[in-house]
Amino acid sequence: MNESFELHVEGCAYLAGLRGAGRSYNTERTYSGRIALYLSYCAEKGIDWSCPSFSQLLAMMRWLVDEPLPSRRRRPGGEPRYRSEGTANAIMGTIGEFLAWCSLQGWVPPTIVSQLVQPKFLRFTPPGFDAGEEGQHLTVQARTIKYRVAVPGYEWLSxxxxxxxxxxxxxxxxxxxxxxxxxxxxxxxxxxxxxxxxxxxxxxxxxxxxxxxxxxxxxxxxxxxxxxxxxxxxxxxxxxxxxxxxxxxxxxxxxxxxxxxxxxxxxxxxxxxxxxxxxxxxxxxxxxxxxxxxxxxxxxxxxxxxxxxxxxxxxxxxxxxxxxxxxxxxxxxxxxxxTHATDQELRDAVEKMAALKKADRP
Structure with missing residues (x-):
């Protein structure tokens, strides 16, 4: 939606496509916010949303983590809050999907989408991964605009x-x-x-x-x-x-x-x-x-x-x-x-190994 309160046709079509593909309501709601953020950023910076350069997308990725979140989301008197690099990756991933989908509709040049991915050979694969009879699935298209972040742990409560x-x-x-x-x-x-x-x-x-x-x-x-x-x-x-x-x-x-x-x-x-x-x-x-x-x-x-x-x-x-x-x-x-190892299980494993070494000594 622009300053005249006109809906963004391509953005609305993309969201309708998500709905038609059976994506969940929460996914549609999350993606709509990310696409709106991208379109607003382009309008503010004077960028043609359908033809951004690689450097302009990199600049937005940096802006996502450097720009404080709006003050309405900040507690009174509290410190400014910023997006994490992982959040920036999620937003840029959605933008990439949006541009790729628009390219299929003829709204975005294919060259714009091609610069967002590059071939990558998987040296290590997750459990159950099908590499193909000749390993043809080991080469995938990896995103080029992405922060390198540590894999987050999964927290649970005892x-x-x-x-x-x-x-x-x-x-x-x-x-x-x-x-x-x-x-x-x-x-x-x-x-x-x-x-x-x-x-x-x-x-x-x-x-x-x-x-x-x-x-x-x-x-x-x-x-x-x-x-x-x-x-x-x-x-x-x-x-x-x-x-x-x-x-x-x-x-x-x-x-x-x-x-x-x-x-x-x-x-x-x-x-x-x-x-x-x-x-x-x-x-x-x-x-x-x-x-x-x-x-x-x-x-x-x-x-x-x-x-x-x-x-x-x-x-x-x-x-x-x-x-x-x-x-x-x-x-x-x-x-x-x-599947996690608890603190006690880690301690038991170390103590068991120490006991075995002690038993092997003459």
């Missing part, structure tokens, strides 16, 4: 840390939310998108038209008024234990005391601040976790609970197909990143 968070919660709703994420491993968008009809917490749900035995929760992709969205397009159900059902009952008692929440079909709703009774949204949820993390003295984000659940399932020897199904992963290789 059972003790999760228990500490539960002890710090002041409301039954928040206690149930944390417990549900930790037990089911669902994404925060999936949790915020739950509706009452998804909570099958009876021993027998046949009266609800469900043949799944025992307490469980259904995860389905829907469009929700609070913007919550399930990443996986495939519906699934996840079993829960009796203690989770008990926490849900406590939450329902707390919720029933707020008259405005009676007519909302969403599971997680605002009970303590306006607008009362409306579905919880991402910002309020992250604010909740920020407060709890500050009080607990360690980092705690919703996705860390998902990571904790999947890590626990794998460590307990749960079949990987079962873990994949409960986690909502389309590829079995998505679980590879959840």
């Amino acid at each position: 059972d003790e840390e999760i228990g500490h968070l539960l002890d710090l919660t002041a409301h039954a709703r928040d206690r149930f939310l944390i417990a549900l994420l930790a037990v089911t491993g669902m994404r925060i968008g999936e949790a915020l998108g739950l509706r009452r009809e998804d909570m099958h917490f009876l021993p027998d749900s046949s009266s609800l038209g469900c043949k799944v035995a025992g307490p469980h929760v259904h995860v389905r992709r829907r469009r929700n008024t609070n913007g919550a969205y399930a990443k996986s397009p495939f519906p699934r159900w996840i079993p829960v234990a009796a203690d989770t059902v008990a926490l849900y009952a406590d939450y329902q008692y707390e919720r029933d005391a707020v008259e405005a929440a009676a007519d909302c079909d969403m599971v997680f709703v605002n009970l303590f601040r306006a607008p009362l009774g409306e579905a919880m949204k991402y910002p309020s949820t992250y604010e909740l976790f920020t407060r709890l993390a500050r009080r607990a003295g360690f980092h705690a984000r919703p996705h860390m609970l998902r990571h904790s659940a999947i890590t626990r399932w794998i460590r307990e020897g749960t079949d990987r197909d079962v873990v994949q199904n409960m986690a909502g992963h389309q590829s079995p290789h998505s679980m590879d990143r959840y």
